[in-house]
Amino acid sequence: MTASTTRRTTAARSRTAAVGAIAVAGALLLTGCGDQTDSSGSGSDNTSTVAAPLADKLPASIRDKGVIKVGSDIAYAPVEFKDDSGKVVGIDPDLAAAMGKQLGVTFEFENGTFDTLITGLRSKRYDIAMSAMTDTKDRQEGIDSETGKKVGEGVDFVDYFTAGVSIYTKKGDDQGITTWSDLCGKKIVLQRGTVSEDLAKAEAEKCPKDKKLSIEAFDNDQQAQTRLRAGGADAGSSDFPVAAYAVKTSGGGNDFQLVGEQVEAAPYGIAVSKENAELRDAVKAALDAVIANGEYQKVLEKWGVTEGAVTEATINGGK
Structure with a gap:
């Protein structure tokens, strides 16, 4: 999913330099659905929190559950979509799986329409929103981009990619x-x-x-x-x-x-409630870890989007 709020902006959608011409790879068919009832799991398969190096950074409630619930509009190939078998695939699910290994949890993707994802965070339906969401000041501050009025408390972002x-x-x-x-x-x-x-x-x-x-x-x-x-x-x-x-x-x-x-061109961010700074910081640590160990680069190479790469995770870098 830029003018007022994002690529995929809040009231809108729409995701540190301008992105160049990305050679998009892969031949998966464009599939997916936009309902809010389907949910699909994607992430670290039965990763043990004991073996995960960053597990202790998570809030105890999430560490105990072993799951981070992810709100996502799973119809946005190649960022997140469903393949012919119905499996959730794409850049975001692959990065989530890599971060899950660091945190010892499974990132469980739940399908929803894009403009309801931040509302889902407020209602605690999701722990995070990861859906090619552009990090903007309006979203950070809970401002409706069209009216300029405050409509919520806003969210924090962990920025992980750049796109125009x-x-x-x-x-x-x-x-x-x-x-x-x-x-x-x-x-x-x-x-x-x-x-x-x-x-x-x-x-x-x-x-x-x-x-x-x-x-x-x-x-x-x-x-x-x-x-x-x-x-x-x-x-x-x-x-x-x-x-x-x-x-x-x-x-x-x-x-x-x-x-x-x-x-x-602007950053894509993983949205987290402002009430959950501990989870935000854990996600940032996990993202920095997968950037450092090379998994991040492998994911971007797989999907042909390396020119949108960042060198480190940033909190609320959108303007």
């Missing part, structure tokens, strides 16, 4: 679009509550009255891709890793093409 936002069109039919300003007079599809939606709304305000930008938002990115594929729009937008993965895999690489450069 991209525009894509049907392959061979770019509609003359190379920048966001070229969208005036056209229709764009995207995921609701994402930075892509923020950027589109901001651009729509700049368009002349006779060249209105039409925006159609969906619950998940795959629905937006389906509409564009069917000719129901001129362009789509999502985080660069997601857009590039769709270009690589959809229709065997024959459905879409990227246009222009990615914009609004």
Whole structure:
């Protein structure tokens, strides 16, 4: 999932330098669902807290359960999605599994729509949210990016990746679009509550009255891709890793093409309640450990996203 709150922003979605052209690898089909009832486990398989070097950093309640509940919109390949067998796969699940080995717990992913994940943290449905969520000041402070009003206590982030936002069109039919300003007079599809939606709304305000930008938002990115594929729009937008993965895999690489450069590069963060600083710090320690031992790099290489790598975990690095 940048303008107001994230790639995948809070009211939106939308994830220390700008990300370069990522060569997205893998040929897994885009699958997944956006309901809030399915849950799938992913993480360290039966890892013993005794053997885990960072287990003592966890809150006792989580250490005793042996599980960290993760809220995630599992329809955002290659960051998190379901493969043909229904298994939760992607960058986030792989990193969670590596961190689970350090902490001696299983990261258990539960599917939910993106714009409800922070609410799920507040209600304690999830312990963390890990879902290509961009770390922004608005989210940290609980500010609605559209109204500027405070709507919650905010969350803390452990930043672990950097990504920008991209525009894509049907392959061979770019509609003359190379920048966001070229969208005036056209229709764009995207995921609701994402930075892509923020950027589109901001651009729509700049368009002349006779060249209105039409925006159609969906619950998940795959629905937006389906509409564009069917000719129901001129362009789509999502985080660069997601857009590039769709270009690589959809229709065997024959459905879409990227246009222009990615914009609004910003960090993806793992969201944790401000009431749970101990868990936040444990997650940061685990992430730093997998960066140091090379597991982090292996995960990014596996998914072809190494240019979004960070050299250390950062707390609340978003601006």
